[in-house]
Amino acid sequence: MSPTDRxxxxxxxxxxxxxxxxxxxxxxxxxxxxxxGPVADRPAWAGRPT
Incomplete structure (x- = not known):
């Protein structure tokens, strides 16, 4: 199945x-x-928590 089929x-x-x-x-x-998953706690691209 290709990604476009999902x-x-x-x-x-x-x-x-x-x-x-x-x-x-x-x-x-x-x-x-x-x-x-798994999902990182806070992706690097998300920046610093406020």
Whole structure:
């Protein structure tokens, strides 16, 4: 199966503010962590915590 044959579903917590949810939903699939994990605690590209 090629990557174009698969669907990607991202669940966003309903408590996330709408503006943040739109930003999360706009991230291209190739930048999202793999659904099978593992996921780093905080990716380097995310910057320093505020």
């Amino acid at each position: 669907s990607l579903h991202v669940l966003i917590d309903p408590l996330v503010p709408a503006e943040d949810a739109e930003l999360i939903a706009s991230v291209p699939p190739e930048l999202l962590p793999p659904p099978e």
